[in-house]
Amino acid sequence: MAMRIVAEAGRLLGAPKLIEIASVHVDGCLYHGDSGVHFAEKLVADGGKVQVPTTLNVGALDLLHPERVRGDAHFRDMARRLMDAHLALGCTQSFTCAPYQTGHRPALGEQVAWGESNAVAFANSVLGARTNRYGDFLDICAAIAGRAPYCGLHLDRNRRAQAVVSTDQLSTELKSTDAFYPVLGAWLGATFGETVAVVDGLPPQQSEDRLKAVGAGAASTGAIGLFHIAGVTPEAPTVDAVCDVDAVEIVPLTPDAVRETRDRLSTVSGEQIDALAVGSPHFSRAEFAELAVLARDRRFDIPFFACTGRDVIDALDGTEDRAILDAAGLTFVADTCVVVAPILPESGGVLMTNSAKFAHYGPANTGFDVVYGSLADCVESAVAGRVVRDETLWR
Numbered sequence: 001m002a003m004r005i006v007a008e009a010g011r012l013l014g015a016p017k018l019i020e021i022a023s024v025h026v027d028g029c030l031y032h033g034d035s036g037v038h039f040a041e042k043l044v045a046d047g048g049k050v051q052v053p054t055t056l057n058v059g060a061l062d063l064l065h066p067e068r069v070r071g072d073a074h075f076r077d078m079a080r081r082l083m084d085a086h087l088a089l090g091c092t093q094s095f096t097c098a099p100y101q102t103g104h105r106p107a108l109g110e111q112v113a114w115g116e117s118n119a120v121a122f123a124n125s126v127l128g129a130r131t132n133r134y135g136d137f138l139d140i141c142a143a144i145a146g147r148a149p150y151c152g153l154h155l156d157r158n159r160r161a162q163a164v165v166s167t168d169q170l171s172t173e174l175k176s177t178d179a180f181y182p183v184l185g186a187w188l189g190a191t192f193g194e195t196v197a198v199v200d201g202l203p204p205q206q207s208e209d210r211l212k213a214v215g216a217g218a219a220s221t222g223a224i225g226l227f228h229i230a231g232v233t234p235e236a237p238t239v240d241a242v243c244d245v246d247a248v249e250i251v252p253l254t255p256d257a258v259r260e261t262r263d264r265l266s267t268v269s270g271e272q273i274d275a276l277a278v279g280s281p282h283f284s285r286a287e288f289a290e291l292a293v294l295a296r297d298r299r300f301d302i303p304f305f306a307c308t309g310r311d312v313i314d315a316l317d318g319t320e321d322r323a324i325l326d327a328a329g330l331t332f333v334a335d336t337c338v339v340v341a342p343i344l345p346e347s348g349g350v351l352m353t354n355s356a357k358f359a360h361y362g363p364a365n366t367g368f369d370v371v372y373g374s375l376a377d378c379v380e381s382a383v384a385g386r387v388v389r390d391e392t393l394w395r
Contacts, residue, residue, distance in 0.1 A: 002048065002144035009138055010149030019111055019150045024054040024143035025099050025123075027115030028136035029086040030340055031060040031079035039137060040085035043144065050090040051146035055099040057116045058282075059083040060341050063095070064310060064334040070342040089140065095335035096309030098212065098282040100127065108234055111154055113142035117225075118281045118357065121215030124226040126208060128234035130154045133225045153225055159235065161228055161243035163192060166252045167201035174258070174393050175202055179374035181210040182356035185217020187253065187261040189224050197251070198228035198242050206232050209284055216281050217356030259394055265359040265372035271386040273371065274349030276300075276378050277338045279307030280357040285315050287375075292321035294379040295328040301385035303345060304330050304378075307337035339365045352387060354378050 010018055028036060060079035062068040071079070087093055094102050097116050106112045106129035114120050114131040115138075123129045132152040134142060142148045152158055165188070167175060174180050188197060206229070218224035228236035236242045278291070283306050291306070306325075313334055316322040325332075338344050339361050344351065351368035353359055354375045362370045373381065373389045380388040 001046065002043065002141035003147070005138065005141040006145045006147055006149065010151070013149050013151045015149035015151040017150050018147040019154065020146060021052055021113045021142060021148045022110045023052050023104065023106055023112045024050065024139055025057065025104065025114040025116060025119050026054055026086060026091060026139045026143060027057045027134075028140055029056045029059050029083050029091075029095075031075070031082050034078055036136065037078050037082045037085065040082055040089070040140065043140065044085050044088045048089050048144045050143040052143060053104070054091045054143040055094040055096075055102065055104045056083075056086055056091045057095070057119070058097055058336045058340060059095055060336060062333055062335045062341070064313065065332070068331070068333055068343050069336065070346070086140065089144070091143070094309065094311070096282050096311070097280070097337070098284070098309060101282065101284050102309060102311045111148070113139060113148040115139035117219035118212060118216035120225050121219045121227065122212050124153055125215055125228065125233050126211045130159075131225075133223065159196065159226060159242075161198040161248065162195050163197040163249045163251050164239055164243065164245060165197050165199040166250060167199065169252060169254050170258065171393075177374070177393055178210060178213075179354065179393075180258070181213040182217045182354065183258055183262045183265070184253075185214040186221045186265060186356040186360070187257060188214070188227060189218040189220060189222025190261065191251070192222060192224065194223040194225065196226050196228070198230055198236055198239055200230045200239050202229055202232065204231045207286070209287055212281050213356065220357045220360040262372060262394060265356055266370060267363055268350055268369040268371065272350045273302055273352050273381055273385070273387050274347065275344050275368070276302060276304045276352045276382050277307065277344070277358055278305075278354055278375065278378060279333070280337055280339060280353075280355040282337070283308040283312065285312050288312065288316060288325065289321055290375060291330075291379070292324040294376055295330070296324050298328055298379070298383050300329040300382040302382045304382045305333050305338050305343065306330055307333040310334045344368060352378055352381055
């Protein structure tokens with residue numbers, strides 16, 4: 001059954017053949033309805049087992065902190081059954097949208113089949129692996145078959161950039177701040193859709209957290225599965241390495257476009273704030289270290305949620321950073337996140353975040369309005385009990 005589904009998907013996509021894959025990241029363990037549970041349990045009942053290393057995206061429950069997630073008995077039962085079914089198929093109990101932070105890191109040029117939009121963008125762009133944006137059901141079928149359709153971003157020709165983004169008009173200071181990179185991603189997705197672009201003129205030393213923020217924003221506001229940053233990402237040591245500069249469009253990223261994109265990530269203005277959330281994609285150990293520096297000897301006056309993988313929580317246990325964050329009143333969420341599970345206060349209101357992905361999906365998924373700010377802005381706002389944002393760099 002899994003092979004039939006993969007093969008038929010290949011026919012629909014116009015693939016000439018199937019190829020062997022080295023790994024899979026499955027998005028389909030997040031409960032959206034009973035049919036997904038029945039599908040996964042059918043695979044288990046028929047003896048299905050994954051043929052390649054396979055990690056799991058977030059589920060709809062926090063198994064480490066069950067009290068974090070609201071929901072009736074049916075919701076909780078079906079969400080747990082879906083997670084358990086994927087474990088029975090041989091998937092790794094990762095439950096994170098950032099499997100690359102847990103050691104699941106395919107090699108440059110390796111063919112894989114990943115789901116979850118930010119993970120796909122990271123695998124293609126930052127690691128240089130090759131995957132299309134595989135959806136629910138097809139991802140687990142690819143893991144069982146050990147095959148994927150040979151088309152799209154699996155092919156060399158489709159990984160070439162069709163546009164060059166110039167950042168020459170932006171200040172060095174702006175390009176050196178973390179809060180710029182989610183906005184860059186949101187602009188890329190809204191501007192290019194699914195077109196591959198190469199960004200030129202950014203500092204060559206970039207953290208993986210900044211790059212994951214670009215991918216998450218671009219895959220949320222658009223359908224980008226691959227972006228290049230000249231001198232940073234592995235397939236683009238130079239602009240010329242990924243495109244024919246004379247044959248593609250040169251698109252300037254202007255200060256006005258950056259400000260407009262940043263402003264679109266907020267749905268309200270004013271000082272009201274009812275909750276804060278970070279960790280979409282899941283917060284890394286390095287991001288928690290930065291948050292601890294900002295939160296030392298302070299206390300949050302507003303509920304503040306940090307979504308992360310269980311591996312990162314394990315790494316934090318017993319550290320000074322964990323003690324600082326606990327004293328500040330941070331709420332840790334594992335295995336899921338506040339946008340896909342009912343965790344935020346039932347009263348609704350305004351959510352502040354430093355994540356372009358949270359900002360994009362938050363209003364529809366949670367009913368909260370959103371305000372976008374830097375991580376430092378989020379901490380200052382949580383302590384003050386009102387929205388506080390530093391506008392200096394954005395000017």
